[in-house]
Amino acid sequence: DTGVSQDPRHKITKRGQNVTFRCDPISEHNRLYWYRQTLGQGPEFLTYFQNEAQLEKSRLLSDRFSAERPKGSFSTLEIQRTEQGDSAMYLCASSLGLANYNEQFFGPGTRLTVL
Amino acid sequence: GENVEQHPSTLSVQEGDSAVIKCTYSDSASNYFPWYKQELGKGPQLIIDIRSNVGEKKDQRIAVTLNKTAKHFSLHITETQPEDSAVYFCAALSGGYQKVTFGTGTKLQVIP
Numbered sequence: 001d002t003g004v005s006q007d008p009r010h011k012i013t014k015r016g017q018n019v020t021f022r023c024d025p026i027s028e029h030n031r032l033y034w035y036r037q038t039l040g041q042g043p044e045f046l047t048y049f050q051n052e053a054q055l056e057k058s059r060l061l062s063d064r065f066s067a068e069r070p071k072g073s074f075s076t077l078e079i080q081r082t083e084q085g086d087s088a089m090y091l092c093a094s095s096l097g098l099a100n101y102n103e104q105f106f107g108p109g110t111r112l113t114v115l
Numbered sequence: 116g117e118n119v120e121q122h123p124s125t126l127s128v129q130e131g132d133s134a135v136i137k138c139t140y141s142d143s144a145s146n147y148f149p150w151y152k153q154e155l156g157k158g159p160q161l162i163i164d165i166r167s168n169v170g171e172k173k174d175q176r177i178a179v180t181l182n183k184t185a186k187h188f189s190l191h192i193t194e195t196q197p198e199d200s201a202v203y204f205c206a207a208l209s210g211g212y213q214k215v216t217f218g219t220g221t222k223l224q225v226i227p
């Protein structure tokens with residue numbers, strides 16, 4: 001257990017529905033990341049927060065995806081009008097915001113299945 | 116952007132033998148190279164990392180080497196044990212926002 005928690009662990013939804021995932025980072029970490037991992041692949045970067053500011057978004061993050069970190073603590077990732085191609089593991093990671101400190105701690109992930 | 120290639124995709128070794136996984140990266144500005152172990156149903160867990168100003172780092176049975184000129188780095192696991200069986204990912208970090216680019220993973224099987 002790295003100290004990063006994600007909820008829910010599994011989500012099954014029908015195509016077209018909206019889903020929201022939550023990530024609680026390690027409490028003193030001010031950097032938070034979302035990744036997507038499909039079967040047999042490495043995690044792919046989606047977006048990054050420093051405190052409450054979303055500083056970078058991947059091209060993978062279409063306009064159906066939105067992420068927030070309203071108080072600089074927990075974060076949510078919402079997918080609107082889900083498609084079967086959204087089926088994947090969604091991973092959250094957090095890190096200390098110190099210069100030259102790079103280690104990212106990953107949560108267990110939320111596995112999304114879109115039927 | 117950064118591109119990380121990883122080989123082999125699968126690796127089977129006898130218990131007690133060594134395992135080597137190799138990765139190459141494309142962005143010469145990358146300066147941090149972590150290795151992650153991912154077990155079934157879990158998120159990736161950092162097992163060792165190396166910075167660009169270091170050529171080699173060792174932690175018990177695990178070692179990582181980095182060749183900046185050739186842009187490649189390798190993971191070495193000695194005296195493998197069945198609990199080492201997992202998927203291993205190399206990664207490279209570049210850019211001001213700490214974006215990590217992962218390789219495609221190596222599924223390591225240690226045969227008792």
